[in-house]
Amino acid sequence: MATSYQVVVYGASGYTGKLVAWKLAKRGIPFIAAGRNAERLQAEMAAIPELAGHDYQCVGVQHDLASLTALFKGKQVVLNIVGPFMQLGQPVVQAALEAGCHYFDTTGETDWMLYLKQEYAAAFASKELALCPANSYMWTEGAIAAEIALETPGIDTLDLLYYGDSQISVASTMSFLRMCTKPMYHLKGGQLVQWPWATTYDVAVPGVHRILKAMPWGGAGEPVWYQGDARVRNCSVLFALGNQEMFMQIAGLLQQFEAEHRHLDAAAQEAVTNAIGQQVTQVEPPRETPEVHRAQVSCLARGNTQSVSVVLRGSCAYSQTGVFAAEAAMRVLHKQLKAVGFGSGAAILGGRQLLAAQADEGYLSYEITPH
Template sequence: MSQQTRVLIYGASGYTGKLVAEQLAKRNIPFYMAGRTQAKLEKAITVVDARLEEQGLNVRCKAEVAVAQNTLEELVPLFQKVDVVINVAGPFMQVAWPIVEAALEANCHYLDTTGEQDWTDAIRAKFGNEYEEKGLLLSPANSYMWAAGALAAEVVLETEGVDSLDICYQIDNGLPSEASTKSFLRMVCNGVSQYYLEQNEYVAWPNDVKHMVAVPHRNALLGAHPWGGACEPIWFKDDPRVRNCKVLTAIGEQLIDPVIAGIKAYNEQAAHLPAAEREAWTNALGDSMMAYEPEKDCLDVQRSVITCYGQGRQVTTSLSLNLSAPYTWTGDICAEGAERLLNGQLKKAGFQSAAQAFGHRELLTRFHELGFCSLPA
């Protein structure tokens, strides 16, 4: 592969940015570590190099630091140097508009790691056609939530006649980062924008209800939440194969119960406020719940199973997809997507899930080889 720097991570100094950087380095792909603060970016490179050394790998972080404020004026000239932008700066609906617009203007493929359903739907509506016309990929949610469920769903949809999907993410010992906590809180507190698909129409979940789920690999019932609604209903909206799609997340009682309590407090104290004040309220709640960067996750601790049930007129089927170390895998799916884009392996341009953009079977085979997931039959 050419050693020209053609990939850029924006927001690279944070938890997820360092994970993406680590996986790009393992693939020997040079990239820009970009963001607003030089010192933080330089420190992040030091952390990534230390992680690579701890793993006994004879590679280092081939990164150039690029400082740019989150404005079109500063981002477009920077993005014109590369082919792929990986955006990890969130909450996305609050800060990411200039980044996706600048990538389009600079003729870059755009990947991000959002978990925000409303952001995913908003950029589909505003930018999807323009990216497709330019032959560029617009692919949000290159992350455990919600790319893993999309991969599982595509396997289930291989069964002819399936038109309804019921997906559950279950994870042990979840470690959301500070940015992810704020991102999801702004979603889960919103009582009118966590949607599932019913007969190809969006229907809002109640925001303060804990749902009990029975996953096939556990004896006990688990508490779950729509967790922002997920992006699978957005991916499959208007897909002729799918009529119904629901997604729940069982992220652990240590997180579900405090989140439900926080949502109830929001409903009582902030739901009536103007939008900017609501966002500030959920940001403050996020700071109170997660004000530090967690340790990197581990294949033997942060284990997950994504269960997808499929149903049609005359058929039912299911898939349980093991996927461990979800945050590390988030870094890897971003790096894998970037590598495939650089190699000309894009299958579908425009607004696409990673599963559609690169092929679900191809990705699952690759991630199985890397030790992250099971390999469906």
């Protein structure tokens, strides 16, 4: 394999993978588009107008440790977009470690994040490699808002809310359904505490007059990022959709899961959530449009006597994920990582730097209000 390609996009033919390829091309970064089906990869890459004239290579590879390690050897960074990650991610992260590559993925699955933290954090840190799951809109955007809030001395409690009118890809649907049926956590007094199953909560979204329903949506990554961080005692995250009808349909599916499938073993539960996901979303959506697919993250933060609110307003959550991935590759190649080992995109790449990258592309602005 040509060593001039230092970036591997594994799962490039999927919805998010194509957005990552677009954002890599915008930064002039050559890459290998990898997946199990080389013909499909070539067809999907050829359909991305921004790749015309760009330097990339399509490579078919078996989804096993030996094949992936051989592909990754001599490269610097793996961008893994193949999910559900708890079902498919282990050989990818192991291959990245054995090949000596920095690892970033786009998961939203908290159990996968906790698994990587427990099983791989020390090994990646010992090799001075980044291990960064959820380097995506969910759950990096909230970490950016949190890091801005934590710039205020004395802040130790983070109350985060994601809100958006986003379309959902096929892989994301299967991923979020499985993660919403696994233990979901918030951070209380420095310890992870499980949310109740299939429960909705009333929330007040900044800029929205109605009271909306929200859910933990897998518990989110931010409590995982901040567990063990001396700055943070409490951290909770909820998620609401502008399309409340769709949101309540999803809540109903999760309540049905509790009534009919909670008693099943883990493998059977995974099969159920995969099947439900394939029914909910059967075709990939078109690219997002900023006027329709808007997003927002708010962080209400406080300490003993201090408080501050941070609101990130933007659009096109999936395209933002493409930016986060491309920024990760660029900063690895330019040796600009702020940390190695297990951590959020905000910690490893820099929260303010990621905010600036999204702002440069017109996806994000922010507002901070001290109280």
